[in-house]
Amino acid sequence: MLTRYKLNFLLRILSLLMLSIIPSLYLFEILPHFILPVWAVIIIFLCYRFQKKQIKLSASIILICLSLIIFLFLLLFLFKIISVELFDILYLRLGIIIPFLILQTVFISTSTIYFYKNEKYRRYEPIVFFNIFALLFWTQGNFSMSVFEHPIYAVLFSLSFSTIEIIRLFLSFNFEKKVFIFFLLFLSFFAFIMTFVLKNYNEASSINHGGLLQPTLFRFDFSDYLKLQSEIKMSDDLILVAHFDNDFSHNMLRRMYLSGWDSAKGFYEKKAPSEKAQITSLPKGQKDILHRAFSMREKVAQEYFFVNLSPSSFIAMDYPTQVIPYEIWDSSKFNGGYKVFSDAIFDFASDLYGETFPSGDEDEGMSKEDLDFYTKIDDESFKLVHQAAEKITENIPDYLDKILALQFYFTDGDYHYSLKPGKAPDGNQLKYFLTETKKGYCTYFAFSYALMLRSIGIPSRVAVGFFVQPESEVMNYYPVRANMAHAWVEVFFPYIGWVSFDPTTSQLAEGENINFGMNAGGEEFNSLLSEILEKRSEIKITEITEREDDVSNISTYIKQFFKDNISFFRFIIILFLIIILVIYKARPHLVLKFSKNNRRVVITAGKLFKKRKRSTEEKIEMNTLIQKAKFAPECTIDDAKAAKNLLKNKTKKIIVLLAFCLISCFVFAENAESIVVEAEKAVEAENWELALTLLQDGIKKYPQNDSLFLKLGEIYHNKELYKPAYKILKKGLEINPENSSILFYISGCASSLNKYEEALMYIKNYLRLIPYDRFAASNYGWLCFKCHRPEEGIRFLLDNIKRYGEDLSVYNSLGTLYNEMFDYEKSKEFYTKAIKGAEQVNRTYSGSIYYYNKAILESQFYQFDNAIEDAKASLDMRERSSGYMMVGELEERRNNFSQALSVYLSAYADDDTPLSALSIINLYLKTGHIEKAEQYILNQLQNTSEAWISNYGLSVNEFKTNLYKIKKSLYIRKYNFEKTRLKSGFLDWIKNLGNKINYKLKYTYYDAVFRLYSLKVAKEYKKNSTGDLSSNTNNLYTNTYYYNAFKGKGKKALKYLKKAESIETMFIPQSAGAYLADRAILEGDLKLLNEGISKMDLEWEKHSLADLYAQGSKIAKKYSSQLYYIYLESLFDLNPAVFLEYDIKLPVKITVEIDKTENIKISAKKMKKLILSSRFIEDADSKFSLQLTYSNKSLAFKLSDKNGYTLYSKSFPIQKLDKNGFKNSVNIFVKDIFTFNL
CATH class of the missing domain: 1.25.40 (Serine Threonine Protein Phosphatase 5, Tetratricopeptide repeat)
Incomplete structure (x- = not known):
């Protein structure tokens, strides 16, 4: 029988399994999803068995924990001592997950034993589980539910867990009166706490998303009021995908405007007296939005597809006029979508419209009441901004010029953009920004600008929404990320309406490097755009229609009715005219068909007969019949038939001809080839939507025509949308496996998707059909390199040269393949042939690539002088990022860090891959510039596509290995610095402790991920080991990456190092x-x-x-x-x-000299002790000497070598030397001395 206790226990198991899943959602790269849930079941089973033995509570917990932990370490020891590859891998993986298993063991065993043996704990355990669940989810994804594919899954997961725990809470109590009262009080308290928690959660989320976005059930939306925060952070979450003509990419995408102002509340949403309320939520059905017609506006269509934005949000440019909500396809990635038409400004003719001030005349578009509303400002704020605004604009008479002068005051003046404006001592953030720091983020600039405008009588309001990055456009679609959320100002112009002005400066505050939506596209955007393009035919438009609520009278209603149905009325009128024309033309034929009056039939036939060419005999016969009909006393039915027959002979021919023409129109008017031609015309005009619609509809009509699939795939491929291109081309290939063009394009797509084995198969089939294509032949060789099959590629390319003669790209591929085989002489021979050929025909771009590849060869074989010569020759042929990268790598090898950085920055300026950024980050880390390295990691390595990898000699896993190596290197340096940083007071000590824990955990995580990706790369090389000569290469790299994975893990790394050594030193x-x-x-x-x-x-x-x-x-x-x-x-x-x-730590001899006349609050002995707490140790035998001197209100540090040469010196002006002042000076000194000066 299922008792309350048993049901509670079963539900508890379910809760523990759900809690066990959460860590693997965060740490999926190191923690398989099944590990913790399976381990949880094992622990619960053991607890159940121990409980039956009636062992004491504390003893049970200790025994279970010890037995399981000992078992884990015995297993780890077993894997360590067995020197077999499989056990090596298990040793590494178990070593990574064992801390999680131990924590889980302690938590589950303790809580389960208490559940069995302590009734009081059993009652309140759901509350404990609630807290653990909240703790695990608290800062998830910077306060956004990003570990789930769709927010609704996060909601369902949370609701499921909460429901289980509430049921358990009910099952744990018998609900006597006292307990019931307690339970009600608990629920009330819980509701209060949750309200407080959610309030703080929202505030934390807003701070983590630029101060503008806050969480909703479906990820994010804007708040209807803005606050000035003392510090915010940027997030690069993809919020939505926008679609509109690229001519309007300079326009802001407005979520809402904030018209009301309150000094305590800031700008907030409030309707002006004479205005209609703005639409802030998406209508449920189609809706026309009425507004006054203004000058200089153009109709622009937009589509918005929400990813991480609340589906009820409404975004549009300028003045929206019509909204069409979409019922989108069944998608786990999109929250919703809609189409909106706006009257937007394309080009603001300031010379025509920039002089007139608003007067309050309603003909201008703004009433007197609204003018007063939009220039309203409180006295305190007026005093703060008015004097500066008047001074800036006092000699400027024109309306627009005043507006621009104030805008330039912020964008080009002394103000700087900063995510850390600082906290105002008196709490007045706006005053602090304007008068002291002069640094802030967009909201600060928008507030200040709008208030200055209002203070001199110019109507203005703050708007919030997004900007787009024009360079990120793909087929008129734009990615919009959280770090593109923005606040700006709208200013009213008579007869034109509200116009946007952005006062935010692009000048960054010192020490800040902020990502303003850079690399906005990336793999995620490409994937979402592919889904939109593939599924947009499944979009349904809701049949619901919403009306404006303020249709004031019958005439307005009638006008609106005719406006809504104008297309229908046009159709009725045209149809009526066509019917009249048809009746007029068909009347004679109706007479011939239905009339019983023989005379009338003959005369009508005669009229039609005269309009057509006839033989003389037929004319005479028809005239006789007409005369008989007119004048003979009798006209018989035979006469009528004869007249019809004379007319019918010609009519039949005409009807047959007309029928033939009509059939031809239907049969030949549109075929697959004509659709392709029309699509090509649309592509040339960059009318992407038309081109895609033509081809997608054509595929539905002609599903067996491979040319349509080819053209659609080609368009996707050329726009770098490789996933949809790959899918559509694969369908085309199923129709016609011998279509060489499809084979060529699908090979390129597969390669860009890093499916190199498939790409090799497709290019092989292409070359079977088009064997003389030399570019494809060289590409075949490159794909053999990517698939680690150098011998296969060499055989093919040598045969290709034998059949079709010399080719530079084929020579280059051979050089690469021979390099992979460690055949230096052959590789150099073919690279040299390619270079000479390129120089002879002046192919500078190709020559630059060939020199670059040869530089790689020379560097790999330790011919560094030749390598740098070739790298520079590559740049002489054509300045390319890869050439700069090679020069930088070689300069970095010999510690010429300044020269290396210079060329890396040159490469970065023209690099569409993250490689140059990685090199810059690595160099900054090597030289101790940790903050600069971290800024590059945060800003330059986000949202990058992986398609570029197909053109470089590494795989996706190799790139990720390098990436995580850099990240672990960053955090070990940050940890080591914090470990010996001198703390100033208790709060700084707490901060230091938090930083050390944070950095150590991140280092541990990235180190584990680095090792696991190293294993993946080793596996890639190992699977291509065939036993022939090429296996030497694959074995070398297999063992090298195994060595990287096991380095620092005892002797396991040594055997792989020795194997790699034996192979590489041979070559x-x-x-x-x-x-x-x-x-x-x-x-x-x-x-x-x-x-x-x-x-x-x-x-x-x-x-x-x-x-x-x-x-x-x-x-x-x-x-x-x-x-x-x-x-x-x-x-x-x-x-x-x-x-x-x-x-x-650096061993030094320390001497401290203090001027006794100085007023100091720290002894020489204490100074020495603090120095030794930092990155120094005292050693009498050291060759380094550190001298500290304090005199003339200045603290000086000097580090000297054994010859007395000064290696470093620095002075700090300090009026009164105390403990904290000394600590700060030591920290700066340590940071400087252990940083390589660039």
Whole structure:
């Protein structure tokens, strides 16, 4: 029997399983979804078994926890000692997830045993679970439910969990009167707490999304009032996809305007006295929106497809005139969509309309009451802004010029954009912005500008919505992200209406690097746009029609009725005229058909007969019949038939001809080929919607015509929409597998989607049909490289040259494939042939690529002088980002960081891939510029498509490996800096502790992800190991990536390093030094380390030497003090920033000199102690000396080497030296000294 207790227990299991799923939703890259739920069931089962043994509560918990934890560590130890690849992988994976399993073990075992044995706990456990659930979801995705594919799933998940816990709460109580009262009080208290929590959640979410967006049930929407926050953050969540003509991409997409002003509340939504209320929510049906007709407006159609915006939101440009809500296809990605028409300004003719001030005359478009409303401002704010506004505009008479002068005051003046405006000491954020900091985000600028305008009598209001990035347009569709949410000002112009002005400056505050919607597109946008283009034919328009509520009289109603039905009335009139014309033309034929009057039939036939060409005999016969009908006493039915027969002979021919023409019209007017031609014309005119509609409708009419599929796929491919292109071309290929054009395009699509095996198959089939296509042949070779099949590619390309002769692109592909095979001479030979050929025919772009590829070859084989020569030759042929990148990499190898940064920035300016940004980030990290590196990571590595990878020598997993390596490198440096940063007071100590936990967890996470992606890359190479010569290459990279995955995990990394060493040194003997040194670090062998270092290139391998000195110093510290100091001196000389990366303290001799006449609040002994708490250790044998001096109100630091040469010095003016002042100075000094100056 299912008792209350058993039901409670079963529901509890379900709750625990739901709680166990949540961490894997966040950490899906390291935590498989099934692991924690399965482990939870195991723990619950063990608890059940222990409970039956009647063991004490505390003993049960300890036994279960210990037994499970010991089991996990025994399993980990077993995987560690068994040196088999499978067990190595299991060891790594278990090591990553074991902390989660231990935490889960402690939580579930403790709570389950308490549930069994403590009735009081059992009653209140649902409240505990509620709190844990809330904690896990609290800051999810920067306060947005982004781990679920669709927000409704998050809602259902939360409601399901809440329902289960509420049922459990009811099951836990018997509900006597006292308990029932308690329960009611608890629910009331819970409701109050939830209201408070949600209020703070909304505020936190708004701050995390630019201060404008706040969460709703369906992700986000704008608030109907704005507050000035002291600090906000940017999010790059994709909010919606907009569709409109690119001529209007400069227009703002307005969500709402805020007309009311209150000094305490800010700008808020309020209707002006004579205005109609603005539409702030999407109508349920089609709706025409009436407004006064203004000058300079053009009708523009827009479509909005919501992704992370509330489906009730309404967005439009300027003056919306008609709304058509959509019932979109069944989608898990879109919340809704609609079409809207607006009267928008395309080009503002300021010379014609910029002088007239509003007077309050209703003919201008604004009544006197509304003019007063839109210039209303409170006294305190008036005093704050009026004097400055008057001064700026005092000598400017014209209306528009005043408006522009105030706008330029903010955009071009002393104001700066900042996400951290700071907190005003007196709470008046606006005053603080205008008079002191002069930095803020868009809301600050909009408030200030609108109030200044109002203070000099110019009607204005604040608007909120989005801007779009014109460069992100694809087929007139635009991605709109959360960081593109914006506030601006609308100003009224007589006879024109409200016009938008943006006062926000683009000048950034010092130390800030903000992403204003850069890289707005990316993989997510392309995927959503593909879905729209594929599914838009399934859009349904609701049949509901909404009317304006203010139709005031019968004449207005009639006008509106005729306006709504004008198309219908036009149709009726045209139909009526056609009917009259048909009756007039058909009358004679009706007489012939139905008349019983023989005379009338003959005369009518004669009239029709005379209009047509006839033979002489027929004319005589017809005239005789007509004369008989007119004058003979009798006209018989035979006479009528004879007249009809004479007419019918010709009429039949005419009817047959007309029928033939009519059939021809239907049969030949439109065919598949003509549709393709019309679509091509539409593409040339950039009328993408027409082109797609023609082809999609054509496919429905002619589903077996492959040319339609080809054209549609070609359009998608050329707009870089590879997913829909791939799908449509695949359907076309099913119709005609021998269509060479489809094969060519689908190969390109598959390659761009990183499906290289498929791309290789398609290009192979294409070359079977078109074997003489040399570009396709070189592409075949490249795809063999991407699929790690160099021998196959070489065989094919050599045969291709034999059949069809020389070709530069084929030579280039051969060079790449031979490089993959570690055949230096052959690779160099074919690259050289390609280069010479390009130079002879002046193909500078191709020559630049060939030189770049040869530079990669030379660098890989340690011919660095040749490599930099080729890289520079590549730039001489054509300045390309890849050429700059190669020069930068080579300069970075020899620690020429400033030169490397310069060329990386040149590459970045013209790079449509994230590679240059990655190189810049890596260089900033290496040189200790952590903040700059972090800004690039946050702003430049978001929303990038992966299609570019198909053109580079790495896979998606290799790119992600590099990305996560950089991220883990960032956070270990931030952690190491915080670890020894001197704290100023208790609050700073709390902040420091929080930072250390945060950075350590992020480092641990990114390190785990890096290792797992390294395993994936190793697997990619391993599956292509065939046992032939090419397997050497695949085995090398397999073992290299296994080494990266296991580095730092004991001896497991060593065996993979040795395998890689045995292969690479066979082809590249110069690599032996680096391998020996790496092996020495793993084995802790200083002799071997020195041997390895001695074999390395001291100029071109400085980047590796710095890492080796850092790691070697930790070994030498235990075994050889002499080598310890040598390594540290060499490391400081090469790159002092590496000290921070490896958490190495610099040994120094410390001297402190204080002028005794100075007023100080800290002793020399305390100073020395604080210095040693930072990144220094005192060592009498050290070659470094650190001297601290305080005199003349100045604290000076000087670091010298063993020869007394000053390595670094810095002075801080401090009036009264105290403990906190000294700590701050030390922190700055440490940051500077362990940063490489660029």
